[in-house]
Amino acid sequence: MTFSDRLFKKIEPVWNSYLEHPFIKGIGEGTLDKEKFIHYMQQDYVYLIEYSRVFAIGSAKANDIETMTIFANLLHGTMNFEMDLHREYAEKFGISNEQLEATEPSAIVTAYTSYMISQAALGGVENAIAAVFACAWSYNWIGKKLAEWPGALDHELYGNWVKMYSSDGFTKIADDCLHLINDIAKDKPEHELKKMEEIVIQTSYFEYMFWDMAENTSMWPVKELADA
């Protein structure tokens, strides 16, 4: 059994819950409120900037050139391929790249990205790949599931989202993360594998909370009190 098989056994029930989430169902069925999607897309853009930093940390901490290059390519793929999707949607919604980049991160985005970056900074290269694994893999997993839902790929607004996350290009990103985590996990002692597993589980919980944040268009609970 590979390390990713071990991880998947643990997190599959959590990932299955994503498919029941109203936001994901709304994308797959094409019924999602457009304002919720705009909030999601803006928040996801600033999330991806911080997520890219985790690849940079992984690259800096790598012990060999091959691992360093894989992390660097994942960083490049996120910023130049995945984030193009967000920029294209933003253009459609009349939001400039500058506005997109200046999005104020919500409480969940702040908590999730702070967690990923601190785990990657505190540990070695194994923490960096564990911190991004659920992110890359769950999106590809969701994208491929939704691609089988009737009409999901052809929806005029959400079809491109489903196409991106089920695409060969994004599958390559997810597969590279899978091979990397399995390679890095080889020869690691059980206490380090346990730590990697904990990070993958926690980030899987954060993924669910991110869908909730998008569904509820939430920011910070009492923000309006200080803004007044």
Ligand SMILES: Cc1ncc(CN)c(N)n1
């Ligand atoms: C919150 C979140 N998690 C993961 C992904 C896929 N890179 C994403 N775009 N956004």
